[in-house]
Amino acid sequence: MYEKYVKILKDHTLKVTSPRLEILKYLDEHHIHPNVEEIYSALKKKHPSLSRTTVYNSLETLKKNKIIRSLTISGSELRYDIEEGMHHHFICTQCGAIIDIAISCPNMDRTIQGGHRVEEVQGYFKGICKKCQTKEKGRNNNG
Amino acid sequence: MYEKYVKILKDHTLKVTSPRLEILKYLDEHHIHPNVEEIYSALKKKHPSLSRTTVYNSLETLKKNKIIRSLTISGSELRYDIEEGMHHHFICTQCGAIIDIAISCPNMDRTIQGGHRVEEVQGYFKGICKKCQTKEKGRNNNG
């Protein structure tokens, strides 16, 4: 069940703790780019002793070890992503959903830009998602 | 002095007010992608009656009218940019500087991605800026 996540932590010489395993599992099973509150309240149900601060601490540790990434796309809170492989993100300004955009970009692999050493690249698209466009049309037809 | 900014506001049928003019002027003359606090404290010197809330309100109005853009690159606060023309941004994790990256990207102009309607595109690069790399080298040689 958790072997996969145990391995990840051990490979990074991180202590294997329950909060870390649960957070990894949650992110692995929920590719919705959740914020801290979503992760916390989901895990709190199963592990009532869990502290919000632990979620913050653990996410920070996982991020420093490049096991997960944080997204600044929302502008008001960090969103977390365990998915590997370079991909970009779309945020719907209507429903707030954050969706993977699987495109490759010639600039994504560059390690130097304008003389600056690039360590991370994030491509953000903002607009109205497919689902919300459908709802919009429905409203127009019925209104 | 301010005619240029008066024109911008009038073209958008926005009321011409002192805070709006000063904010536009400040952003136009300081392409450093400042946060609210930087704008506020810079303008407060000349206009002691200025309120921080007004800076927030004005920036929001200018943004809604697409006169300026906000960047979520820092993750902790919004940064503002009046520059026109599509360009991307680099943030230095050492000194915090946010620098324009003048590259064109085939995905920047797309209005649809994965079926989603794209209204805004932001490309963020994170790493160590040119200046901080030089400092780093200096330290290494002298240390």
Added chain:
DNA sequence: TACTAAATTGTAATCATTACAAATTAGAAA
């Protein structure tokens, strides 16, 4: 099994942003 550095926990700051109501004012109308 005992030890210790690291992790977890809970509470109290802090910081950015928003809510709100009162005072002021830009621009339209008279």
Added chain:
DNA sequence: TTTCTAATTTGTAATGATTACAATTTAGTA
């Protein structure tokens, strides 16, 4: 030019995300 009013500005009080910190617990080692 004066009057009027909706929009804007202002100050203060929430709110929400994140960080600081000290006490408690625990994973991994000896």
